[in-house]
Structures are given as structure tokens and as C-alpha cells.
Amino acid sequence: xxxxxxxxxxAAVMAAAAAVILLCGLRMTTLADRIxxxxxxxxxxxxxxxxxxxxxxxxxxxxxxxxxNGHASLAFANGIGGIAAQTAFLAVADLVYRRANLEHAAxxxxxxxxxxxxxxxLAIPFLASTTPEITLFAIHPLSFxxxxxxxxxxxxxxxxxxxxxxxxxxxxxxxxDRPEDEDDARQSPVGLIATFAVLVVFLAGAGWTIAxxxxxxxxxxxxxxxxxxxxxxxxxxxxxxxxxTLAAVRRGALQLAVxxxxxxxxxxxxxxxxxxxxxxxxxxxxxVGNSDFFWNAVGLVMTAVLLLGLLLRxxxxxxxIGFESLLLFLIFGGxxxxxxxxx
Numbered sequence: 001x002x003x004x005x006x007x008x009x010x011a012a013v014m015a016a017a018a019a020v021i022l023l024c025g026l027r028m029t030t031l032a033d034r035i036x037x038x039x040x041x042x043x044x045x046x047x048x049x050x051x052x053x054x055x056x057x058x059x060x061x062x063x064x065x066x067x068x069n070g071h072a073s074l075a076f077a078n079g080i081g082g083i084a085a086q087t088a089f090l091a092v093a094d095l096v097y098r099r100a101n102l103e104h105a106a107x108x109x110x111x112x113x114x115x116x117x118x119x120x121x122l123a124i125p126f127l128a129s130t131t132p133e134i135t136l137f138a139i140h141p142l143s144f145x146x147x148x149x150x151x152x153x154x155x156x157x158x159x160x161x162x163x164x165x166x167x168x169x170x171x172x173x174x175x176x177d178r179p180e181d182e183d184d185a186r187q188s189p190v191g192l193i194a195t196f197a198v199l200v201v202f203l204a205g206a207g208w209t210i211a212x213x214x215x216x217x218x219x220x221x222x223x224x225x226x227x228x229x230x231x232x233x234x235x236x237x238x239x240x241x242x243x244x245t246l247a248a249v250r251r252g253a254l255q256l257a258v259x260x261x262x263x264x265x266x267x268x269x270x271x272x273x274x275x276x277x278x279x280x281x282x283x284x285x286x287x288v289g290n291s292d293f294f295w296n297a298v299g300l301v302m303t304a305v306l307l308l309g310l311l312l313r314x315x316x317x318x319x320x321i322g323f324e325s326l327l328l329f330l331i332f333g334g335x336x337x338x339x340x341x342x343x
Contacts, residue, residue: 007220014213017206018236021058024199024206025240026247028054031196032260033253038192054196056082056267058203059237062210063271066229067278071215072287073225075279078214078237079271080292081230083122083299086241086268087306088332090261091325093245097254101322103309104171106254110161114262115307117153121146121269122300128285129293140283143276146269153266203240210236226291227339258310265303291342298335302328 005013032050059082067075094102128142135141214233218225241264248257276284309324 007217010213010216014210014236017209017213018239020202020206021237021239022243024202025243028196028199028240028244030247030251031192031199032244033248033251033256035192035196036253036256050196054200054203054240056237056241056264056271057200058206058210058240059234059268060271060274061204061208062214062233062237063275064278065208065212066215066225067275067284068280069215070279070281071218071225072275072279072281072284073289073292074215074218074229074233075275076272076284076288076292077226077229077295078233079268079275080125080295080299081234082238082271083118083265083268084230084295084302084332084335085235085238086261086265087299087302088328089238089242089245090258090306091321091328091332092242093249093257094325095321096246097249101309101314101325102249102254102258103306103322103324104313106258107170107310107313108161108255108259109164109166110157111255111258111262112307112310113157113160114153114259114266115303115310117149117157118262118266118269118303119300119307120153121149121266122296122303124149124269125272125285125296126293128283133283133286135283138280138282139273139276140285142285143273146273150266150270224291224342226289226295227342230295230339231336262306265299291339294338295335298331302331305331 032054035050059078063075063079066078090102097105099105124142124146128140131140131142133140136144210233214228217223217232218228241261244260245257248254248260272284279287281287305324305327309322312324314322314324
């Protein structure tokens with residue numbers, strides 16, 4: 001049906017789907033913060049698991065839909081490109097948070113640990129691509145390792161938060177994760193989670209719509225699937241992370257903001273398993289090209305820079321932006337420029 005529509009109409013449909021994602025993401029930030037307070041699980045863990053996974057759902061639908069239709073590069077680049085875009089969003093949030101460097105103020109061991117987990121997960125596609133193309137049910141064996149490592153990492157993250165072996169030094173700019181007194185404090189976690197789940201359904205529907213529009217535009221305009229996946233569908237489906245991150249910063253939920261990005265990125269690596277399962281022609285790691293793995297490398301480098309920033313905890317930087325945020329802007333901007341040259 002989309003193929004019968006004009007290009008401006010398809011663009012309008014994508015814009016409408018993006019609006020749904022933005023509105024849902026904004027509301028989900030408030031809900032996630034309250035769920036963190038009611039359950040006592042903390043902003044970093046709720047941001048990394050619940051909010052990160054939920055806001056990534058639309059991207060997961062894009063990757064799965066693309067893979068099922070045989071568009072390996074679009075499926076792969078959408079997930080990996082989203083990781084790079086979402087990490088850059090933290091730099092935007094750091095620019096918005098004027099009091100101090102965001103990575104300094106949001107000191108939380110769980111976020112540091114999740115960064116290490118993400119680096120491990122991003123290394124797996126490179127490992128898979130250098131091994132023989134062996135598959136089980138048309139799925140590369142290392143694709144099964146990704147969700148196993150992710151789940152183990154989430155369990156370990158909770159343990160790290162509950163029984164930390166070291167604590168960050170508190171300064172006058174450190175914002176601690178403390179439950180807030182809300183007028184609706186009597187609302188149960190079940191009700192909050194139910195509302196959250198409804199918004200997740202809308203996100204999934206918007207993601208499916210964007211996937212179909214992306215494929216159609218790629219075919220019609222002659223754009224490479226990597227370009228569409230990394231710089232179009234990935235950025236659009238990553239809009240919830242931008243909205244929720246900025247909204248969390250405005251609420252003062254800094255650990256939720258940082259944890260939502262890092263946790264969402266970790267969840268996004270599951271797109272690779274989903275894409276490999278949906279791509280029926282063999283291992284997706286052997287079906288994509290160097291330009292796709294380029295974005296994998298960009299995500300890996302940006303995550304390493306973020307981890308260094310979380311460890312160094314620079315209090316103030318140039319124009320109140322940390323060195324890691326400046327580097328994130330430069331790396332992501334440079335990657336976009338190179339991708340544009342490749343087409």
C-alpha cells in the first residue's frame with residue numbers, strides 16, 4: 001500500500017509516526033521515574049532496563065521487519081546506527097544541563113558497569129564476522145550469545161547497585177538518586193506499569209510504520225540501505241531516547257537520563273539477534289558490508305569515550321560541556337560526513 005503513495009505522503013506518514021514516538025517517549029519518562037521510586041530499584045536500573053528497552057522497541061520492530069523482507073543492511077545499520085545516535089544524545093543532554101558536566105553529576109556505578117557490558121556486546125558482531133559462516137537454523141551461534149550476555153549483565157547490574165564494591169565521591173554537584181514526594185504517591189506500581197505498557201504498544205506500531213516507509217524510500221530514491229538505516233530510521237526510532245533523556249534531565253533524574261541511554265544501547269544489541277533470526281538467507285554478519293560494520297565501530301568507540309568520561313568525572317569543561325561530550329559530537333558528526341560521502 002505504501003508503494004502506491006507519493007514520496008511527500010510517505011514522508012508525512014513517517015513524520016506522524018515520529019510524533020507518536022515523541023509523545024509516548026515524553027510520558028514514559030515520568031512513568032519510569034515514578035516506577036523507580038515506587039519499586040525502590042533506582043533510576044539507573046529502571047532507566048537501563050525498563051525505559052531503555054521500551055524506547056528501543058520501535059527500533060527493534062524496524063530491524064525485524066527489514067530482516068524478514070531480506071534487507072540485511074537496513075536491519076543491521078538501523079540497530080547499530082541507533083546506538084551511535086543515542087550516545088550522541090547524551091552529549092546534547094550535557095549541553096542542556098548547565099550546572100555541571102552531566103557525567104560528573106550523574107555518578108552511578110550501575111551506569112559504569114553497563115558501559116562495560118555494552119562494549120562487550122558490540123565486540124560480538126566483529127567476532128562473528130571473522131568466524132566461518134556456520135549457522136544453526138540460519139542463525140549464527142554468536143547471535144544466541146548476545147541475549148545470554150545481556151540477561152547476565154542485567155542481573156549483575158542489579159547486584160552491583162545493591163552491593164557496590166566502590167562508591168563515587170560525592171561533590172557539591174553530585175545529584176543522588178532519591179525518591180521524590182509526588183502528589184499521586186498512592187498510585188501503585190502496577191497501575192504505572194500498565195500505563196507504561198500501553199505506550200509501548202503505540203511505540204511498536206510507530207516503529208513498524210517507519211520500517212515500511214524506510215524500505216520504500218530506499219528503493220524509490222536509490223539510497224543505500226546503510227544510509228537509510230543508520231541515518232534515517234535509526235535516528236527517527238531513537239527520538240524517544242532524546243525526549244526521555246532531556247525530560248529526565250529537566251526533572252533532575254540524572255541517573256535515569258544516563259542509564260536510559262546506556263541501557264537502551266545495550267538492549268539495541270539484541271536487534272542483531274532479532275535481525276539474524278529474521279534474515280533467512282544465512283548469517284546476517286556475513287551478508288552486510290564494511291559500511292555497516294563502520295557504524296558498529298563508531299558505536300564501540302563512542303561507548304568507550306563515554307565510559308572514560310564516567311570514570312574521570314570531569315566537573316566542568318569548556319562552556320560547561322565535558323571532554324567526552326565534545327568528543328561524542330565530533331565522532332558522530334565525522335561518521336555522518338563519511339557516510340554521506342559513501343552514499
